[in-house]
Amino acid sequence: MTSPSFSAPASGPSPSSGPSAADLRRWRQYLADERAEAQVYRELAQRRTGSERAILEALADAEGRHESHWLELLGDDVGKPRRADVRTRLLGVFARRFGSVFVLALMQRAEARSPYDTDDDATAAMAADERIHGEVVRGLAAKGRSRLSGTFRAAVFGANDGLVSNLALVLGIGATGVPAGVVLATGVAGLLAGALSMGAGEFVSVRSQRELLAASTPDPSASTAVPLLDVDANELALVYRARGMSQEAAEARALDVFGGLTTATSAIRLPRAGDAGITAPGSEGPAGGGALGTGTGSLSLASDEHEEIGTAWQAAFSSFCFFASGAIIPVLPYLFGLTGLPAVLVASALVGLALLGTGAVVGLLSGGPPLRRALRQLAIGYGAAAVTYLLGLLFGASLG
Template identity: 80%
Template sequence: MTDLATPFGTPAPPPTPSELRRWRQYLADERAEAQVYRELAQRRTGSERDILEALAEAEGRHESHWLELLGDQVGKPRRADARTRLLAVLAKRFGSVFVLALMQRAEARSPYESDADATPAMAADERIHGEVVRALAARGRSRLSGTFRAAVFGANDGLVSNLALVLGIGATGVAPGVVLATGIAGLLAGALSMGAGEFVSVRSQRELLAASTPDPDAHTAVPSLDVDANELALVYRARGMSEQDAEAKAHDVFGGLTTTTSAIRIQRVGDAGITAPELSAADVADDHEEIGTAWQAALSSFCFFASGAIIPVLPYLFGLSGLGAVVLAAGLVGLALLGTGAVVGLLSGGPPLRRALRQLAIGFGAAAVTYLLGLLFGATLA
């Protein structure tokens, strides 16, 4: 084994069995994490692939640290922890934003900051790795956030509203057929309402944002402006620059003016005064990608509301009634709420269990209120 020494030059005591176990586990985890990044890299291209391969190399440096400490006591290869092994399987088969979100959480939970056997550089690496993975995951979240928002909102609304409706009506003591008809009506009415509402909402939002997006072809007018009397500086002032900075910017534009200049292209109001990337017409069209399209949002809301709303109706579809139907409906909806909450937690980089329990508490709270109201009205009508 590699000789370790204290600051005074005397040999350090040999590692304890617990230290060896911990180092071997760290070694296995580092190897597994590097494999996750390599699997993800194989499903990416361009800069994303390069970034993921660089992260795998960084995990290799950490692996070398534990190998050096272990020396000739590496022992038999250990298995990585269950979470990292699962990530490796998911990365190999899917390579999705879910895996990146999970890796973000894994990097954030690194034990190196509190472990005296890990170097400060290793702890710093893990923190930076978390930010790198966060940025990579953000690209995927941006691509799916519009449809995902509508889907999650639709599914949860369907689960909670129809469970509340079914339980509330059922508690009044009406026949099971009435409860079933009410649940189906609630499903159709809610799904159509959600779909139409999302379509109008997203279409309106995109139109509003498009109205504030700079004209990507406005730069073609710059070469024809009067150098001594023009309103180019007003463009920069309208987008947030001070008068002095706007005048200086306009002066610089005319100082190096060419027929292909696109100096007045600024992606957003807040980008004024900041060097922004060149924008093409396609860039402007895709600028609001994270919002999603109106049809995508509408279809997602309709389908996911319906998929959520059908769950509390299932017991009545299969002929159950009374307390048994209520318990089964609540149980099925509870499992679904836990699932959607966990998915939201994973994608947002937050704790899945906490998000799942929050969804469950909100859903059951709303259903309990309507059920109690149904009991009250049922007793009153009786």
């Protein structure tokens, strides 16, 4: 008598037995989440125009394809509509109220957390879709991140510097055993001195950076000399070679420019890095349009090419305000009359919460894990404050 043979169970629900209760629950949750994500994209689309709106509407339609997949699997077992998970519902609220780059950053993370890669009931195409959706949202968020980066950088750095430096100052002075009034005065002085220093430093830094970049931007008035050049002996090709074109490509482009002078001489402009055919100096780039030549280019810059840096006044004002807003927090316990250890504990707790908040915001905007960024900010801030507090204790003991 031969022993019976057993085959390994196939993955997924058996056609004869049907899906399990766990399968149905999971599919219904996927269905609810897909519907909610599609609605988030539609809400975001309502706040956009042009191509951005069309892209967001296309993403909503793609989530509809995924919805159809789960509806087909569920068949008659769809049941009552379920609620999406908490994160997706919060995204919907944010999309309706704000529709900002923060929401796009959250959607980017949501797409990256898709469980379809490891779920046998989701198709490979659906898993690939989610990855591509994340890249689409990343691209949409890039412009908003670029606008925010200058002022946001100054704001975050200013707030964190205010939190950490003034907490360290207050704890260090307090550890020496001086009266609470001296600690309060020191904290206020540190707030004002630090805020003014941060504001002045950011103003000088950003202004200098913009001036350096502007020095590399072609002078629009130089284009007026092009029609007057000797066609047989001129240095126009050298302009292209200086900005990264090969000798052959530069000479070909110069010939194209002179060939078009008769059709439109008022729109000639000099090339800038980033134009088609223009690469960084020292590298070879192909010939192409968009450099000095005829066309529709303006003699002046149509928009701020260094938008991501921000303006000097914006950076200075943001640094001043955010440093002050951070630096006031360690002083609050002393303003309300606390002294000694209670004041130290309350100040440390308040600063810790603020550091967690700024770290989480940075994580969200950068597309990284907010909890990890928040804990990193907390560890750095508390580390600096703890060292200063210990030094204050040692200094106070030596004075005693």
